[in-house]
Amino acid sequence: MGDLARGLPVSRPAVSQHLRVLKEAGLVRERRAGTRNFYSVDADGLAELRAYFEGFWDEALAAFKAAAESEGGNENEPDDG
Amino acid sequence: MSQMTDELALHKSIVVACPVEHAFRIFTERMNDWWPYEDHSIFGGDTTIVWEPHVGGRVYERAQNGEEGMWGTIVAWDPPNSFVMTWHPGRGEETAQDLSVTFTKAPNGTRVDLAHTGWGRLGDRMAEIGGHYDEGWDLVLGRFVEAAARER
Secondary structure: OHHHHOOOOOOHHHHHHHHHHHHHOOOEEEEEEOOEEEEEEOHHHHHHHHHHHHHHHHHHHHHHHHHHHHOOOOOOOOOOO | OHHHHHHHOEEEEEEEOOOHHHHHHHHOOOHHHOOOOOOOOOOOOOEEEEEOOOOOOEEEEEEOOOOEEEEEEEEEEEOOOEEEEEEOOOOOHHHOEEEEEEEEEEOOEEEEEEEEEOHHHHHHHHHHHHOOHHHOHHHHHHHHHHHHHHOO
């Protein structure tokens, strides 16, 4: 680790923190073996996240459209001066 | 992972019957009027979405008790034409993606194009951490540190 981490601005605790965030987000899996922790990519997590946003943006943009067209400025002429 | 980027990038377009300026204003400073935060927010109902409308400004959620939850940071701000922000609501900024929204004059109003990208980068980040797990923690740690330093 000393060779690899030399002069780089990220501490080991910071890396642990990053990994914890990724694990909680379902993006990596953790496996313990003896005193070591191994991390691997959870591809399903990425796919699930994307699927969520795919549907989410449809819903959000529809709500945005309804709001934009109902709260004044809702004339069909875009040139309002 | 570049192929993954192409496959995963999310693009959405919608036309709203109002001027560009109005669309931009509703999308940003009036987001509380329409965002489906009951189902899609960090704190659920009774939350306020706050925009700091400038480059480097934060977009975050504020609960009734004052607790704040980051959504992202504005990296480009060109009202009423476009904005770009990092996107990691409810997640650490280590998993930030990019959200780009442009507002363009269209025959019947304003076309809004939304791009939610950075999936490949997210995958790269995951691979940097996990792809070499069988070589042991020290190597994985080193790769991650390099990746983190590269992206600063």
